[in-house]
Amino acid sequence: MNVDPRLLGGIGTLIAVAEAGSFARAAEVLHLTPSGVSRSIARLEARLGVRLFERNSRSNTLTEAGHRFFAEVSPLLVGISEAASHAAGDAVFVRGRLRVNCDAWFASLMLAPRLQTFLDAYPDLTLDLVVCDRLGDLVSDGFDVAIRFGEPEPSGLVTRKLLDTRIVTCAAPSYLARRGAPGHPRDLASGHECLLFRDPVTSRPFPWEFHRGGEVFGVKVSGRLLLNDVATSLSACLAGLGIAQPMALGIDAMLRDGRLVDLFPDWADERFPLHIYHPSRHLCPLIVRAFMDFVVATISAGDREPQPQ
Structure with missing residues (x-):
């Protein structure tokens, strides 16, 4: 198997820019210069023959082609990363930043009182919990997972129903x-x-x-x-x-x-369903699986109010 390392590097740069929202912020994450990031993206666009980003002075957003490419390659890179962790005997560790789009009711009444347990279990994890009115575009908005009430709309996301709650x-x-x-x-x-x-x-x-x-x-x-x-x-x-x-x-x-x-x-x-979403079609990242397990455990705790520690 002949894999071009420059192609993999360009894909990694694309994911960093898509998640950071700009070449400058991605450069900080990757420890590169903004011009180095720009050249890497330009080489990738030339290799693929499509424009991946709409560029302006304040931010960089994925084009439609870039959005499709990002959705296809990001779970593959996650799989490579996790395979490397397994090979290094490091698969038991959950680390990095997890960005969650969450319904306000669930975030306020169910998650927030119990989050200390999750954070204590994974000290190398940083949680970015964003309360939103609607699901939006999970991938282009930079979210790893979402928790939403209501019937799911057609999408390419992986969807799992968690429960029905009464009104x-x-x-x-x-x-x-x-x-x-x-x-x-x-x-x-x-x-x-x-x-x-x-x-x-x-x-x-x-x-x-x-x-x-x-x-x-x-x-x-x-x-x-x-x-x-x-x-x-x-x-x-x-x-x-x-x-x-x-x-x-x-x-x-x-x-x-x-x-x-x-x-x-x-x-x-009257019942209202609760669903959890994530964009990885082939492999669910370890960090997302850990959070999903925590959410399921939180729901299993049900109406038991957490006691002050």
Whole structure:
């Protein structure tokens, strides 16, 4: 097998530029000069006969051809790196930077309270956890893995379903003492203050639905507080500002100990899926596998609130 080392070097440079976002930042990572990085990319483009980057004074972004090439070669280089680690007896170590695109609800209520365990297990790992409203383009945005609620859109990503969580209609005891408890979901249409949550796609409040068996109906609720942050929405509900419709994942302990009251337990058949994504089609990097295992363990812990250490 005849492998051109200059081709492998050029591919490594391409990945560094794609992840760093500019030739200058990639040069710092690779311990090269920006002109050296530029020449390496130019040689690779000449070898392939396509333009891989759109260049400007502030950043460098992958072209469509560059995006396809990056998606194909990055998992192959990961495989080479891991094979080298195995050969050196170093495969048990997880090291480097892991960049995660994460849903705000899962990041705030499930991951953040438990991340110390993950970081303690892998002291040579740096975690870049970015809360995003949507999945976006995982590869071109430089993410290694994503955790998102909702049904997955068609893509070339590897997708694994983690769970379905139910939607809960709940309120704090202080709100119910002040405004009374609704007897039926339809009672929410008048006389109750509901905490509205903004859909990041439409910028309008999410509609409220109620599911029981095969029966589904919507209720046109109203409220003076419109929010786009899940942590703020949960805090507002706990403070008695209104009735909310959060996901059960992460708040089961609050429902059990009475901080929140499930208003319609008979109308709780609406489910919302959680998926994890990664771009490697052939080989999943060791660092990504370690994080995925941690996420699965976190979900298995379920509604058990982590105890202070």
